[in-house]
Amino acid sequence: MSKLLESVDARTKLVGENRLELLLFKLSGRQMYALNVFKIQEVVQIPPLTAMPHRHSVVRGVTHLRDQTISVIDLSAAIGLRPLADITNGNMIVTEYNRSIQGFLVGSVDRIVNLNWEVILPPPTGSGRAHFLTAITHIDNHIVEVLDVERVLADIIPYDTRVSQDVLDADLAAKAKAKKMKLLMADDSITAHGQVRDTLKHLGVDVISVQDGLQALQLLHRWLDEGIDVHAHIFMLITDAEMPEMDGYRLTHEIRKDPRLKDLFVVLHTSLSGSFNQAMVDKVGCDGFLSKFQPDTLADLVQSRLRTLLN
Structure with a gap:
């Protein structure tokens, strides 16, 4: 073996x-x-x-x-x-x-x-x-x-979803909540969804959850077909690397080749090797990479994106 x-x-x-x-x-x-x-x-x-x-x-x-x-x-x-x-x-x-x-x-x-x-x-x-x-x-x-x-x-080992006080931007969280900011998350782990959702509620952000890359892509296409402005509806996609039916790398590739979606902000969120995933981020064109599970790092990245959009 x-x-x-x-x-x-x-x-x-x-x-x-x-x-x-x-x-x-x-x-x-x-x-x-x-x-x-x-x-x-x-x-x-x-x-x-x-x-x-x-x-x-x-x-x-x-x-x-x-x-x-x-x-x-x-x-x-x-x-x-x-x-x-x-x-x-x-x-x-x-x-x-x-x-x-x-x-x-x-x-x-x-x-x-x-x-x-x-x-x-x-x-x-x-x-x-x-x-x-x-x-x-x-x-x-x-x-x-x-x-x-x-x-x-x-x-x-129960996970901790609290965001450190020196990381949390309360004013930004209030703006995000008032604007009803949403992100889409694709992950096959119920635990991962709970971790992200519980962390991002401190940031005033709602999470739309799907279980794999194919479901995420189908949902994005349905929104487009319904005339929904995807970039106004969600400000970010967080995707796991490994998922049934379509992995996160393939999902990102499909998004980048679609002119209607190619500018969507995509973050890879996975427990796999960080050094390897950074290479894959560059290859498929993700906007960022997060190792599971680090509430402060997640909050930093999401807040950085929110500041770009809301300030």
Whole structure:
């Protein structure tokens, strides 16, 4: 498995082409789950764990790996299934989300698959574990559930959406609220929507939410068809990089090639590698990049855009 994860450069070429690679694995049963390979640093056999007092119930302990100490999370328990009973033969997936490293305990690791985002579909509404899913897909006639790791981590470490007083511009927030300023957000994570919405309410900004890039593009086109001035209706689009059916890079590309939308202010907001995403920002023509989740940085960027429009 380590050989499959060696070449980061090769994997990053898929992003921006509306493609991705998924690591397939099982937990305590037969159901197959997946995580985006780009967020995975390595897969190793479960190392010795050290228990911590008063730890969260799904955190099995900590381990030392490559000169750093990381928390190790029982992924099965974290999404509401029974904890992994026998971890001696399991695996640990080491991931980086939102600038932090964590390990996830899983059962057997299957393989890596290369897919087009168009075959990655939103989870069906009303499904029992949809709260912990960003998407589903079908591989070899089996349903594969793509897990929302941001949601898992938010349960363990509640996120803070407060904006620092020295960052918040109260006068600007009052102007934005009076003008009923709105932005469009495309993200497949319910958690990410909540984070942004709760932060931007301090800035007097309303958020229109959609679950993926295709929904965002369709909504923009519908507004145009209805005669709505998109640039007056929303002052910014915040898009995740990875989403079912159409990723954020492809969405930005489609916006830039449409003469009616090409000047829309677009910001990429993602938990993926910041250095890589800056290169993609330049390639597809985004106006900015934000790493998840930093309320003050988000507020700074949104307020900067508001000052340009309102002052």
